[in-house]
Amino acid sequence: MADKQHLYLVDGSAYIFRAYHRLPPLTNPAGTPVGAVYGYTTMLWKLADDLDKADGPTHLAVILDKGSTSFRNALYDQYKANRPPPPEDLVPQFPLIRDATRAFSLPCIEEDDLEADDLIASYAKAATRRGWDVTIVSSDKDMMQLIGQCAEDDLEPGVETGGCIDMLDTMKNARIGRDEVIEKFGVPPELVGDVLALMGDSVDNIPGIFGVGPKTASKLIQEYGSLAAALDAAPQMKKSKLQERLIEGRAMAELSRVLVELKSDCELPIALDDMKLDGVPAEPLSAFLAEHGFTSLLKRLDAGKGSPDRPTQLNPAKPQTAGAAASPAGNRQPLPELPAVDRSAYECVTTLERLEQWIDRAFAARLVAIDTETSSLDAMRAELAGISLALGPNDACYIPLGHGGSDMFAERPQQVDRQAAYDALRPLLTSDAVLKVGQNIKYDLNILTRCAGIDVAPIDDTMIVSFALDAGRSLDGIGAGGIGGGHGMDELSQRHLGHATLAFKDICGTGKKAIPFGEVPLDRATEYAAEDADVTWRLYKTLKPRLAEEGGTRVYERVDRPLIPVVAAMERHGIKVDRAALAKLSKEFARETARIEREVWDCCGVEFTIGSPKQLGDVLFDRMGYKGGRKGKSGQYSTDQAILEGLAAQGAEVATKVLEWRQLTKLKSTYTDALQAAINPETGRVHTSYSLVGAQTGRLSSTDPNLQNIPIRTEIGRQIREAFVAEPGNVLLAADYSQIELRLAAHMADVPQLKEAFAAGEDIHARTAQEMFGTVDRETRARAKTVNFAILYGISRWGLAGRLGIEADEAQAIIDTYFQRFPGIQAYIHTTLERVRERGYSETLFGRKTWFPRIRSGNQAERQGSERAAINAPIQGTSADIIKRAMARMMPALEDAGLGHVRMLLQVHDELVFELPEGDVGRASPVIERVMAEAALPAVALDVPLGIEIGHGTNWGAAH
Known part of the structure; x- marks a missing residue:
């Protein structure tokens, strides 16, 4: 350890909530929730290990919030009033987290009426007066008031130079000093408050001044030097909204200044000397890990015993190969027996000789993790910068192929000739004897096929394995955007390996200063690229054994994995769009939106920006006096779709017109304009990107461009689809599953009337109308159709009332009648919810699990939302599984029929779109229909037939 004392103060409260949201709901052998405890333990373990390697602290303590209130609540009773209570499954974990801290033989400090921030500030100031340096382990912006401060006054006797304070953000693996604070806030730390x-x-519900955001606040403090000076200057400022807000909000700003001030003179419940870090003894840590079933961590602890060159026992000796596979409780202990990531161990391969040696070793290993580095996320336009391989933990390399400055005179570093590398790698990447593993390997397949002419096989994908195991399980992944949707490499590495990967922006920069990956120096490029392959290899060894242990093998092997190369090929094929037709539609939409805009103004008697929610809300509720307006935290009225639809139902013509205006502007920007920009200049086609993990239930989703939201049964939607065209001499063929979710509901809920109707080819909505209302006409059929689909989504009486335009009691009577006529549906709903509450997940007919961690939430909205999703997930998920099976079988069936030239281009909802010569429609149609109709077999035999509707034409619209 260094001679100078260095105290690390860990903001434990932040760790707790990070751990809770980053890991799935886990339980210990006694059935107590321990997901947050496990995550907290691994994070604390990693922190201590990393700091030990860096020769970091001499003293360390964890600071926690003891309660939900502090002295600040006496100053302002609304302080933190907006914070919801902690999730009910987190509450019993708080005392266990304190136990976990003490199990590491670390001080765990908390005090009544004080927040962790105040204790941290007090300890930090006391330590710096002793001459100790202090690092605060946190990312809390409030703590940044302390950064860069060095004790100069009130030093303890004998101390000549005071210590200084900085911050460590472990999630970003970044040190935060004075310069970083100035970059973030525009002011030095002493003015952050x-x-x-x-x-x-x-x-925290600190009021501040309404309408003053971070940029304005920073600018004011920069200009006037302090809060007091800015407030004093307000009366002399130029008249403006800002001036009014500063004058009117002075009292709130002054109160807020008191609330954000860190209390740095608290009594210290534990002496600084008692925080000395003398290593982590095996006990009581071993007993704690054993009690809660954290067997992987227990093995790591045992492996590290007796290590002569380590002052702690948290870092085991590094084996050269992976240890045993994950335990049967793999979802409880995601960490396998692997050494810590060591980026210095990676090799940059710059000669053909070394590349061939790596290839020989990969053949011997029979498994290699691969990853590509490129110039863009668009696989159809990106240039290949390099390829990385991994054969084991820390046994990884990067093969640069396209590095060097963009300037023609820039010096290029030594690297393997591109074509020579392709020729050397082709036998490995195409060999049936070697499994190639990737993270989102679909992207790499497209890159290597397009750039190198290499068709990689066989494959496994850690992202898809994770999805098959944990769809919906990770709360931070629900609804998440991006490629991984909660199953991306960074998330999985943090969750399962406890390792924060290098961020792309840290390598290439951001904004105007960003550089292409091909211009990154080879040493940094190697660390980043080889780490991706290394982490992929580790994730594979962590996750793949769980498939068999947790019942995920069937859906992964029979549904998901076979689909990866199929979808990759669809993306490469793309689809042609008629640029002229799109341009014409854009002009028509622009004229139409302008017309509607004028009509809206006429209705309101004032011109305003319709696209501004604030201006629209003010006009609707203040100027025109419509009822039902509600303001959010920002102080402006909500004008979302539900609000506007409610106004329209009340007869507000302006709301109807605004909804129409919004739809047109969205379709114009999302499709008619964006599709023109998306046309690939090399192929002349649009290449959407499909995500196999984008929807919890297993449905494919598309992005760049998104083709899922084109209106299906409207004239505008038809016009947009007509712009998707076949090449000359070809046609587009659309094959659509007819009412597949209703058919599956009839089978899964065992509803005799619906099964009979489908078997006889009847109109199912007419049959429902007859059963429900005793008569069939346009109105009763429309109602029956709404009810059929709404019930499967667990709709409430109020939701159905809104859809049908009736009172809630009448809607409830319809629901009751529906359940009386079709008791199997009610039994299905009841049974499904009971199973999900018991097991935590729903399951499709093919074994796909969708997890619902909030199904027992104390929050009514969360619980009911989970219940509605749980009712539909087995049906929608089974539908997704069936169409995926059809897609995977389609091309082999067409090839067997001598139709290998037929291309499958799109999958949208329950529909597949193909391109083929017009003369082959007669031969191809029955093959496509048969494959889709029999897709569930032999795994699942349905009691109802799967109906397929097929049409064709020169464009997508005509194919319907």
């Missing part, structure tokens, strides 16, 4: 007081904080 003034900025916070002006801008307020919605999380």
